[in-house]
Amino acid sequence: MAFFLEVLVGGLLSGVMYSLVAIGFVLIYKSSGVFNFAQGTMLLLAALTFVSMTERQVDFKIAFIITLVMMVVLGIIVERTVMRPLANQSLLSLFMATVGLNYFLEGLAQGVWDSAVHGLELGISNDPIFLIDEFPALGLDIIISQFDIAAAVIAGTMILGLTLFFQYTRTGLSLRAVSDDHMAAMAVGIPLNRIWAIVWAVTGVICLIAGLLWGDRVSVSFTLTAAVLKGLPVILIGGLTSIPGAIVGGLIIGASEKLGEIYLAELFGGQGIEHWWAYTTALIFLMIRPTGIFGEKQIERV
Amino acid sequence: MSNETPILSIKNIEVVYSRVISALHGVSIDVQKGEIVSLLGANGSGKTTTCKAVSRLLEAERGEISKGSIEYNGQDISQMTPFDMVKSGVVQVLEGRHIFGHLTVEENLLTGSFIRNADSVEVKQDLEHVYERFTRIKDRRKNLGGLCSGGEQQMVAMGRAMMARPNLILLDEPSMGLAPQLIEEIFEIVKALNEQDGVSFLVSEQNANIALKYAKVGYIIENGRVVLKGSAKELSESDSVKDMYMGGGGEDVSFSDVKYYHRRKPCIV
Amino acid sequence: AEETMYVPIPSYRVGPYAAGGTGYFGGILDYYNLLNARGGIGGVKLIWSECETEYSVERGVECYKRLKDREGGAVFFDPLSVGISTALIETGRADKMPIIAVNHGKTAGQRGDIFPYYFMPGINTYDEHSIMVHYIGGLEGGMENLKGKKIAMLFHGSPYGREAIAFMDSMCEKHGCSHEAIEVPHPGNEQQSQWLKIRKSKPDYVLLRGWGVMNPVAMQTAKRMGFPVSRLIGNIWSNSDEDVIPAGGAANGYQAITTHPAGTDFKVVQDIIADVYGAGKGDLQDKSRLGSVYWNLGVLAGVVHTEALRIAQERFGNRALSSSETRWGFENLVLTAERIEELGATGLVPELNLNCMDHVGGHLAKFQQWDANARQWNIVSDWIEGDVELSQSIIDAGAEKYAADNNIEPRPCSADSNDDDFDL
Amino acid sequence: MNMSTESKKPLLVLDDISLSFKGVKAITDISFNVYEGEICSVIGPNGAGKSSMLNVINGVYIPQEGTITFDGKQFNKMKPHTAAVMGIARTFQNIALFKGMSVLDNIMSGRNLMMKATFWETALNIGRAKREEMEHRLEVEKIIEFLGLQSIRKTPVASLPYGLQKRVELGRALAAEPKMLLLDEPMAGMTMEEKLDMSCFIQEVNRNLGTTIVLIEHDMGVVMDISDHVVVLDYGKKIGDGPPSEVMNNQDVIDAYLGVSH
Amino acid sequence: MYYREAGRLVKSFASDRRMLPLMEDRWIVIAFLAFMYIVVTATASDYLFSAILIPMMVLGVATLGLNIATGYTGQLSLGTAGFMCFGAFAAFNLVLRLEMYLPFAFFFAGVIAGLVGIVFGLPALRIKGFYLIVSTLAAQFFAEWVFNAYPWFLDNNSSGVVALPPHHYKVFLGQESTPFNAVFWHSYQGRYLITLTITLLLVLACKNMVRSATGRNWMAVRDMDIAANVIGISVAKTKLMAFFISTFYCGVAGAMYAYCYIGNLDFMIFNLRRSFLIMFMVIVGGLGSILGSFLGAIFVYGWPILITRMGDWIFGGGTLDTAFVENNSKIVVGTIIIVLLIREPGGFAALWLTTKKKLRSWPFAN
Ligand SMILES: Nc1ncnc2c1ncn2[C@@H]1O[C@H](COP(=O)(O)OP(=O)(O)OP(=O)(O)O)[C@@H](O)[C@H]1O
Ligand SMILES: Nc1ncnc2c1ncn2[C@@H]1O[C@H](COP(=O)(O)OP(=O)(O)OP(=O)(O)O)[C@@H](O)[C@H]1O
Numbered sequence A: 001m002a003f004f005l006e007v008l009v010g011g012l013l014s015g016v017m018y019s020l021v022a023i024g025f026v027l028i029y030k031s032s033g034v035f036n037f038a039q040g041t042m043l044l045l046a047a048l049t050f051v052s053m054t055e056r057q058v059d060f061k062i063a064f065i066i067t068l069v070m071m072v073v074l075g076i077i078v079e080r081t082v083m084r085p086l087a088n089q090s091l092l093s094l095f096m097a098t099v100g101l102n103y104f105l106e107g108l109a110q111g112v113w114d115s116a117v118h119g120l121e122l123g124i125s126n127d128p129i130f131l132i133d134e135f136p137a138l139g140l141d142i143i144i145s146q147f148d149i150a151a152a153v154i155a156g157t158m159i160l161g162l163t164l165f166f167q168y169t170r171t172g173l174s175l176r177a178v179s180d181d182h183m184a185a186m187a188v189g190i191p192l193n194r195i196w197a198i199v200w201a202v203t204g205v206i207c208l209i210a211g212l213l214w215g216d217r218v219s220v221s222f223t224l225t226a227a228v229l230k231g232l233p234v235i236l237i238g239g240l241t242s243i244p245g246a247i248v249g250g251l252i253i254g255a256s257e258k259l260g261e262i263y264l265a266e267l268f269g270g271q272g273i274e275h276w277w278a279y280t281t282a283l284i285f286l287m288i289r290p291t292g293i294f295g296e297k298q299i300e301r302v
Numbered sequence B: 001m002s003n004e005t006p007i008l009s010i011k012n013i014e015v016v017y018s019r020v021i022s023a024l025h026g027v028s029i030d031v032q033k034g035e036i037v038s039l040l041g042a043n044g045s046g047k048t049t050t051c052k053a054v055s056r057l058l059e060a061e062r063g064e065i066s067k068g069s070i071e072y073n074g075q076d077i078s079q080m081t082p083f084d085m086v087k088s089g090v091v092q093v094l095e096g097r098h099i100f101g102h103l104t105v106e107e108n109l110l111t112g113s114f115i116r117n118a119d120s121v122e123v124k125q126d127l128e129h130v131y132e133r134f135t136r137i138k139d140r141r142k143n144l145g146g147l148c149s150g151g152e153q154q155m156v157a158m159g160r161a162m163m164a165r166p167n168l169i170l171l172d173e174p175s176m177g178l179a180p181q182l183i184e185e186i187f188e189i190v191k192a193l194n195e196q197d198g199v200s201f202l203v204s205e206q207n208a209n210i211a212l213k214y215a216k217v218g219y220i221i222e223n224g225r226v227v228l229k230g231s232a233k234e235l236s237e238s239d240s241v242k243d244m245y246m247g248g249g250g251e252d253v254s255f256s257d258v259k260y261y262h263r264r265k266p267c268i269v
Numbered sequence C: 001a002e003e004t005m006y007v008p009i010p011s012y013r014v015g016p017y018a019a020g021g022t023g024y025f026g027g028i029l030d031y032y033n034l035l036n037a038r039g040g041i042g043g044v045k046l047i048w049s050e051c052e053t054e055y056s057v058e059r060g061v062e063c064y065k066r067l068k069d070r071e072g073g074a075v076f077f078d079p080l081s082v083g084i085s086t087a088l089i090e091t092g093r094a095d096k097m098p099i100i101a102v103n104h105g106k107t108a109g110q111r112g113d114i115f116p117y118y119f120m121p122g123i124n125t126y127d128e129h130s131i132m133v134h135y136i137g138g139l140e141g142g143m144e145n146l147k148g149k150k151i152a153m154l155f156h157g158s159p160y161g162r163e164a165i166a167f168m169d170s171m172c173e174k175h176g177c178s179h180e181a182i183e184v185p186h187p188g189n190e191q192q193s194q195w196l197k198i199r200k201s202k203p204d205y206v207l208l209r210g211w212g213v214m215n216p217v218a219m220q221t222a223k224r225m226g227f228p229v230s231r232l233i234g235n236i237w238s239n240s241d242e243d244v245i246p247a248g249g250a251a252n253g254y255q256a257i258t259t260h261p262a263g264t265d266f267k268v269v270q271d272i273i274a275d276v277y278g279a280g281k282g283d284l285q286d287k288s289r290l291g292s293v294y295w296n297l298g299v300l301a302g303v304v305h306t307e308a309l310r311i312a313q314e315r316f317g318n319r320a321l322s323s324s325e326t327r328w329g330f331e332n333l334v335l336t337a338e339r340i341e342e343l344g345a346t347g348l349v350p351e352l353n354l355n356c357m358d359h360v361g362g363h364l365a366k367f368q369q370w371d372a373n374a375r376q377w378n379i380v381s382d383w384i385e386g387d388v389e390l391s392q393s394i395i396d397a398g399a400e401k402y403a404a405d406n407n408i409e410p411r412p413c414s415a416d417s418n419d420d421d422f423d424l
Numbered sequence D: 001m002n003m004s005t006e007s008k009k010p011l012l013v014l015d016d017i018s019l020s021f022k023g024v025k026a027i028t029d030i031s032f033n034v035y036e037g038e039i040c041s042v043i044g045p046n047g048a049g050k051s052s053m054l055n056v057i058n059g060v061y062i063p064q065e066g067t068i069t070f071d072g073k074q075f076n077k078m079k080p081h082t083a084a085v086m087g088i089a090r091t092f093q094n095i096a097l098f099k100g101m102s103v104l105d106n107i108m109s110g111r112n113l114m115m116k117a118t119f120w121e122t123a124l125n126i127g128r129a130k131r132e133e134m135e136h137r138l139e140v141e142k143i144i145e146f147l148g149l150q151s152i153r154k155t156p157v158a159s160l161p162y163g164l165q166k167r168v169e170l171g172r173a174l175a176a177e178p179k180m181l182l183l184d185e186p187m188a189g190m191t192m193e194e195k196l197d198m199s200c201f202i203q204e205v206n207r208n209l210g211t212t213i214v215l216i217e218h219d220m221g222v223v224m225d226i227s228d229h230v231v232v233l234d235y236g237k238k239i240g241d242g243p244p245s246e247v248m249n250n251q252d253v254i255d256a257y258l259g260v261s262h
Numbered sequence E: 001m002y003y004r005e006a007g008r009l010v011k012s013f014a015s016d017r018r019m020l021p022l023m024e025d026r027w028i029v030i031a032f033l034a035f036m037y038i039v040v041t042a043t044a045s046d047y048l049f050s051a052i053l054i055p056m057m058v059l060g061v062a063t064l065g066l067n068i069a070t071g072y073t074g075q076l077s078l079g080t081a082g083f084m085c086f087g088a089f090a091a092f093n094l095v096l097r098l099e100m101y102l103p104f105a106f107f108f109a110g111v112i113a114g115l116v117g118i119v120f121g122l123p124a125l126r127i128k129g130f131y132l133i134v135s136t137l138a139a140q141f142f143a144e145w146v147f148n149a150y151p152w153f154l155d156n157n158s159s160g161v162v163a164l165p166p167h168h169y170k171v172f173l174g175q176e177s178t179p180f181n182a183v184f185w186h187s188y189q190g191r192y193l194i195t196l197t198i199t200l201l202l203v204l205a206c207k208n209m210v211r212s213a214t215g216r217n218w219m220a221v222r223d224m225d226i227a228a229n230v231i232g233i234s235v236a237k238t239k240l241m242a243f244f245i246s247t248f249y250c251g252v253a254g255a256m257y258a259y260c261y262i263g264n265l266d267f268m269i270f271n272l273r274r275s276f277l278i279m280f281m282v283i284v285g286g287l288g289s290i291l292g293s294f295l296g297a298i299f300v301y302g303w304p305i306l307i308t309r310m311g312d313w314i315f316g317g318g319t320l321d322t323a324f325v326e327n328n329s330k331i332v333v334g335t336i337i338i339v340l341l342i343r344e345p346g347g348f349a350a351l352w353l354t355t356k357k358k359l360r361s362w363p364f365a366n
């Protein structure tokens, strides 16, 4: 039982790491209908820029601010050069443009910095908390990672903030309008460009935060882009348009992945099934709710 | 006509789409302050294109004005963005409604007011104002826009434009798909807005009967050219207009006896 | 004109595996440059051109085909990739091109009578794992103390990773320990569940058979889960600076096997720094990586390559060689302690003795331990030899099956037939 | 038109149909008949449930209550595919053409149900596949000719003006050689001229092919002139059913829909 | 070249339905085929065959497969390489265990991959749009997992890579030693000819499908599935059929990739990156275009090679930093994708058609 709980808690906490990646996805999708495949590379770029500076003895805070500015500028440039000319095009075109962008940034990130593996330490403690030592009364021999808890708090805060922003502010409503119908949004005078610039800039910031946390957890290297693959089933379960969905999806995927790997993999002779199992979990949920748990229903009227 | 500068003046514009498809070849239209102008024409004649040229939405459709100019309140608008246009009081109600499907009816209406940075009390009042005029959508305020019936959507689109408190509304085919009663209603609203709030209108329409009934001036546009212009009265009495847009005989056209020859006339392609 | 020999360099300097590629190929090129500065091999200088493979088989094969006939013909091909080198086994045979895979490769390829053009100088997978078990035995105070001990192997979810499972089972059977293999799906940037398994079964040691990002993540997760990193023992592809530095403090005390110690305290390395980097011809942009594990491996490979060429020249004359002549050089490659001393590589390069039946020839390795504060590896063992006996039968079975499947007649490995520049 | 409706056989019988969306009642207990060979118009204010009614008839929406009898067969729920097989074709209020295809292909796709070739045959372009393609092309050409679409047969429909798209959509529906044709506002957004054309097509189909037509239209002129039978809906309820002249004088209908006398 | 279609009357439906209604086009295609079959076979170098022509054709077939699902039927798929993997392993096991002749093995490998495709396509009946990515990615990861986890598929080979042995290359009756079969094993010409012929057949079949009811159904489902349903097209069947055929193509491509190109079997080469590369090929070439599929494959595969060669040529071998070249070629490909989407969403295929149109009216500008 204790072991089961430990697996569950560990899974839920690592799921939050996936949510971090997923939020950026949702934000862009929700506000412009774009499925941003470049998310992973943006994450890499942010983390790589940051770590390259700290490795060159730049102060933590200054490096953070410079990277922040860079990601915001990048967001604005992307809006100018990619999104704006493609306003009003099909969603597939927009998606593919981000795939192109992904390739571009991949070349750029590695070209400007390098493709080596870098360590990154944010100073968040990596030591486990042994519950049995801390709270002997509980009688549970479980360890919980301090780092994961810190990451969960950060992710939770971001998600809360964004949810409130979308539901209760004008800009939030404009963002949702834009994702529905670019043409109509322009016709009522929503400044599409400004909105997109904001979204991409905010995404840049999210990428930076996610990139740093992931970077600390798994080191900063090209493989960081694979974080995206962890984020994908998460947003799809949660629903492409739902920010709270990103966190719920993350928890579900995290827990199901760990439980599956530990208890279910036996069925397959102990082979690591984590990868496709996450996607299968997502698939099962989608079969029940084709647009995710909190996703907006597709509207089709004839 | 009056000596005042027109609120909108389209001067001999030509429009091409995707650099190759030419849609307008010389269209000139003046809208005076406080006037309703209607733009008549068959399918594909260029009405929508004209409206979009004014609202600057053309670029989003890969179209551009290759010649001529448009002035709003005496100012050239060629450098303006759609946002600037709405800000300065020109709102287009798009053909085919284009309401936000995933937003509720009320949220749809609210989006129209953003441009004004109005406080919430004012916005509330405006909302009430809209609901007064379109009672039908008041019941549906919490419904998703995408699930409304065609007519309801048209009302939402109109209401959304009103929320911006515009000076000039470009109304693209408002009657399409509306019940006769509602068409009257919508045009009555147009009239009321025009008379009470002084909003000018450029209304693009197929339904010449109704358009000319409410408009002061009309333009007939065919294949991207203005072929006829005049006061609404002149136009509704002109034979060619009657023939093409009012069904030959005006009031008592019969649909059941349409003869084949009607279609033998050159197709509008 | 001056005589030259042409070596294609199928490097990978971008993508997920770039860390290994830049270090390894950088080391090779730096060593080549050192030799060229000293007048080449028997007066023949080396020339080369690079081709980016991104560690992908398809790109590697394309590089091979593009480069093999350049400049009068390549002399050998060393892609540092199991996939690429295995994919080229038969092509190499047809083209008479030696395919080199230092410290890795298709294990059955050790049998030179069946794989005449395939060389994997250094150690093979089975050596590696038997050495690791021997080392653990040493830590426990003798092989007999392994009885009842539990060893877990955390392996990369790929054929490379799986290859050692069966061998570890037999190894533990022989020494009375129990063995559990735990797979980490590629790329391995999330290992929570694997470490939960480890926490549950509480092994005494965890062997890390990792690759790329999986290694630092394993150390960090071990730390997070409270497993002592000093009991985590890395294999030959989990032993580089790039594996431990990103893990930061979590890697302190981590031990790993190596065929070539890290560091710059070797004469040959000092020469490279002085003569090659001094002349501005060095390949590494980041000079702090000089003496790193991958770069030193590159230097080792450079030594192996060029010694093979030198040995072939001893037989065929001091001139540019053909690829099949180079093959002879590899097959008769012997690095004695004296020769290593002459090369200034004592302590860096293990003794090697390749022959027709054994295209590996080394079977020796040491252990090193990471000191995170000093940011350096310290050697903690002497050369340990692999359990060649145990591995030979498995290798023979694999190679003979391969020969049967492919209608290959094993070539007789008598002393004289070995001298022939034989045909297929 | 002069024939009394009683003497005719109903092709479609709707019995007590109710449909609601998450509590919103779109249709409440509606019953009416559509007789063979007639043009039946459905009118009513916006949001009255007309389009929903059509969607129920051809199975896009499934009603919570009621039955549909078509051609003697009774259904609790229709499926779009069954409806098509039984001979119900339709057009849509917001044009639902296949935007990436040419006019010809759009209309050809209407004959899909009649094509029997397996995909092996089509892949190899042998046997039935080759023959059918020619045979059906002939029929489709007739429709193209009838609707006057000759000059644009290879044009992608997306680039056509609205009016022509509506015509193509009619063509696609006709291609299926339906027993019953459901038309959802086929004349919306058209000039008088084009409306005349369209009503001419509709009547010719009705007269010459005997196709039963259910028509939703807001132009009272058209409705009065060409329909045999008018059904009026308001707020999901039926408030009128009968010959045009009768319905137009019904006070309920005038109040709910027509407004001031027309 | 100058040619036109004006003034030529199409006299029958049959001639209107021809694949290439213009006589000039027909001649060009015939000349092109003759060139590919005769001139290229006779003159090309081994490098050209084995590193350029064969992979381009094979990848073109895979791209075509993806295009059938995504371009024609509108079902986004990121599992292309996974499906290729199923095809490659199916072919290997068919040859190994049933001693099938290679062309049959290719065909049945396609069928097996197709069946797998149907399984992973099933969710498409309920899930739409981007959500479908989950299913196709699941296919990709499942493929990578299953062939890794169960070495049985690889004849219990421990190293995970199998060199395909000569006796697998039985093309027709007889043993591999018969001269006819030996040609296909020992020479690149042979493999090239097989690849070319299979590619040609698959292209013809695809062309036939897209211009008939099958293709119309795909496009109808892509453009508006409700309307398709209403006119009696079974959306479910059409989607599954499209998945089947799409993955059939991918499967055959996978088998050819192993047998005709690399000569090895290894699941790692069918990784997610390859899926993405194939998607690039579709985008660059043009959605819903057969010609585009091949243009895309040629460009995306050939570009890095071209750029390195140009680098070698301009700077002399060895001096150009490969990482620099690689990163730049990524930047360039990424830029081209974006620029194409902005300027010409139809990809190279659309560019080609525009050029052709211009040629038709040349020298009279329109
Ligand atoms: N985005 C576009 N790209 C290319 N051509 C276009 C585009 N939009 C319109 N056109 C073409 O421009 C011409 C004028 O179209 P427009 O939409 O302005 O006509 P309209 O009078 O509004 O017709 P309708 O009554 O059908 O709305 C038509 O021939 C049309 O095909
Ligand atoms: N899929 C749906 N989900 C929710 N509500 C729906 C749906 N379809 C229709 N409705 C509602 O049912 C009612 C009837 O709609 P319907 O489209 O049938 O009206 P209509 O009579 O065709 O109107 P119009 O003349 O404006 O087209 C409307 O209030 C609409 O909002």
Ligand SMILES: [Mg+2]
Pocket (backbone or CB within 6 Å): B047, B048, B049, B095, B172, B173
């Ligand atoms: Mg219009």
Ligand SMILES: [Mg+2]
Pocket (backbone or CB within 6 Å): B149, B150, D050, D051, D052, D093, D184
């Ligand atoms: Mg309707």
